[in-house]
Amino acid sequence: MDYSQFLMMPQEIGLLAVFLLVFLYDTFMPRTTQRALPLVTVVLFGVYMTWAFLPPSMGKCFGDMFEANNATWAMKNILNIGVFIVLLQSVKWTNDDFVSVRRGEFYELILLTLLGMFLMVSARHFLLFVIGLETASLPLAALAAFEKRYYESREAAAKYVMTAVFSSAILLMGLSLVYGACGTLYFSNLSFGVTATGGVNWMLIVALAFVMAGVGFKISLVPFHLWTADVYQGAPTAVTSYLSVISKGSAAFAFMVILVQVFGSLYQEVWQWMLYALIVLTITVGNLFAMRQRNLKRFLAFSSVSQAGYVMLGVIAANEVGMASMMYYILVYIFSNLAAFGVVMAIENHCGKVTIDDYNGLFKTNPWLAFTMMLAMFSLGGIPPFAGFFSKFFIFVGAASTGSVAIYVLVFIALVNTIISLYYYLLVVKAMFIRQEECAIDRFRSHWTERLAMVICVAGIIFVGLASCIYTSLTKLVEESPNLFLMI
């Protein structure tokens, strides 16, 4: 075997090394040093994250099952940034009394799922893709049940396992149909295989719908999203924030690769129409549900459903601009959503309050937290000059770059939904700044790691939009990646 193939996957190997070190630390270091484990993980991961920014290696390996190029490199780095923030946010929580005995597992599972996501991003064969997907799915159930003393946490895990297994089954069903029709599972061969079937047929349409359902489950597209709210609400907040951005982002990228490469030529119009319907449903239904929520974690769950619809606007474009704007959207979404979750987590850790009404008068007692939350809401709502505005702008540009009238209509629908979404994002701001409350959350100082994470997020919200070089370089990276859109 040619071991030099491993050089194609430096990011995966680095991540694995971090995982092993954390695992060894957890297993063999004396009990007294265990309190330092979270920080050790953060530092190790930080070092690895910086190192992973080294110029990418390009090429295919393992019988062309795995591909590394500029776009996957950038996507993995974006995910790394998000995971780093999540790790930083959870330092305090994992040192809590009830959780601390299992704190090692939290970090190990997070790192392992990330590895799975990396495989999804780079997979060019459905077998590897499914392995990655499952690696990224099953440990999340364990993570959702992490606060097992709480009924909600256990319930969340149970629901997650049940629906995840079901969606895997559907996905595998779809894949076996694909295999049945084309006789291969390689993306590159499939694109020819699909064309060779001669025309659009029922078998592949069903396969396509099932693949969409399977991956749509991870991205929580409507109607495959129903698990989202319960799991987000019940799972520990650190896990929720991980689920809402990282897991979603990686699945969206992999989704786009599958759609354009496997179903690129003959079926492009078919999947675009399917996705069209899903996007309209996702954005609208997500918004309609988000409006009614009083629990902030549930609220953010539906907001993330709706945001996933916007991410899909980049996918439906099926070109380089769409992919770059999708990645940019995910990056900005990471900062905005993690800022919101950071505040929720800090307050939850302090006093356990999670409903919007609890936030009444927060500005009076904790102005910085309120300010961070406000920026997060503004960015999620797409108010200029924050990053969320630019990401929405570019994703609309990406979708519109197809030039089709139907997609202009879609962009218009998305725009109207942006206005609706402003309503509920501003509800939170209103609660914090305008509503008066006698017994508002008392003044407190959050843990320094939580504050650092929030500072990173706020800096991201403010600067990622204004620094146009980020979007430009993402576009360039995608354009320079070979084999991404070859099949079209």
Next chain:
Amino acid sequence: MITNTVLVLVLPFVMFLFLGLAGVKMPRKTAGVIGVVGMLITTVLAYWVAIDYFMHHPGHEQISAEVDWLNFTPKLVARMGVLIDPISAMMLVVISTVSLMVHLYSLGYMCDHHGHAEKGFQRYYSFLALFTFSMLGLVVATNIFQMFIFFEMVGLSSYLLIGFYYSLPAANHANKKAFIVTRLADLFFLLGIMILTFSTGTFDFKELVGLGDMAASQRAAGTMDGLTFLGIPAVGWALVFIFIGGAGKSAMYPLHIWLPDAMEGPTPVSALIHAATMVVAGVFLIARMFPLYVLAPMAMNVVAVVGAFTAFYAAAVACVQSDIKRALAFSTISQIAFMMTSLAVSADGGQLVGGHEAGLGYMASMFHLFTHAMFKALLFLCAGAIIHAVHSNENDKMHGLHKFMPITSIAFLIGCLAIAGIPPFAGFFSKDEILVACYERGLGWGLWMSMVAGMTAFYMFRIYYLIFFWKKHEVHTEHEPSDQPWTMTLPLIILASISCVAGFLPFGKFVTYNGEVLETHMNWTVAGSSVGIALVGIALATWLYFKENPKPERMKNAMSGLWEAAYRRFYMDELYQFITHKIIFQGICKPIAWFDRIFIDGFFNKLADLTGNASFAIRRVQGGNAQSYVFVYLLGALLLAAVTGVVILMI
């Protein structure tokens, strides 16, 4: 040089963030001192850039560096960068000098009479830094888009500083007025930019106008050949709209109404923003686009007529004001109008006038901008010292202050002599060249502006005498007025010294429309007559106002109608009030509001109801029952396949 220029920009911005965010944590005075030190470094760097530029680039080429910011289309790209050429280098010096003086002065001014810093001292300094940043950014902008952004930002910081005493209703009204009027003007500016860039396809000053590059301007204007609207070429419209934007900031008639009210802000702010820097942004804008204006005679004539009329109008109003800051404000308007006129008279019918001294008006205008910034800042800072001493803006609370505040009195006198155009003070040289340029365009222009110059001398000395002489001072407050602490006196002395010597700068060597050296010659006829008319103005003022006498009162009664009209600024505010309230609000806004309420709001309320109801109706789907989740999931997947299949395959 580019690095230093960027530093000049970054430093005030950092000060803004630092003082704005961390200011509340430190003692008030400390914040002020940090602000002053930061500004001092900025000033040193700005001087360094300017000296470096004028020493090492005798050809006065444009030096720039920029990065792409927003790619609208492959052709139309908004960039951010810095551009150093003669006028921006000069403006760096002007802005940083005046800003430094104001920073220092405010240490003393923004205190109560026990010497304790006022509430909001840190906020004040952070806003000053923001303003300085915006103004510096404006002058080094490489393209018209960037300039517009900074144009808005100076407007914003001006708004914040006028309303610094936000608990006073007058300050709130004044800052709203300033913001609305200048925003309205900026709207036209934006329209102008759109028209201009739509045809030329570029924002870039280098491509649009270069440094007096008539060929480039010819090309840019050429892209609009044949485009007309109402019989006027598109380039004319674009430039007139851009001028309206400049006129808003530079308080040209009839958009001047915000400036007198802006005097509600702290006096050092008036000195910095509403006398020396922001209000000349309009002049700077026209100077930047000068070659294009030359090619559009219609636009140039608009500038000239507006400028000449405003100069006279504001001078007339300044003659009767009793509030010294307002009198100075109208004097500022009049002087800026001088600069505008001077720019505009240097071209006629698409050609530069003046033979081998072509572009004299341009040079004179920039020269006057430079000297005026110094002596007008001086006058405002003196006024601030006086107001600080007697706690009033009205000149009947002052009178006879010369004995109590000798340094301030002398500094004010120097300012008056400079603005009146008495040699060897700075104003003489610049104003003289403006008048020469006007006479070269035509006798009528020259005579008109000479008359205004005479009025300038009269009203300035009227103020001077009413403040410092007229009669013995009656002490109204618990303290006797006196010269102020050194932080306030030192800027006066520095600015007064500059006003004495700045006129001897060989300005034509440094700043001309095309970067080539312009040798100027003293035109003794014009110089002599303008000094003569200034002396007549001063003599008249001395005769009327030096000592208490009934002549002014008698004159006022004799011409009571005219006096009243001038005192009320020829009813411009009332006219605006009438037009906005009676015509626009009643005739236009009310019907629109009705339509908005019934149809627009109605539509959206229905939409909101619909959304709310839909949200309520579908809530059952999310029942918390995992079996139903799986069921919906499966149903969704099957429906997706079925509907797509039916649509694609069957239809």
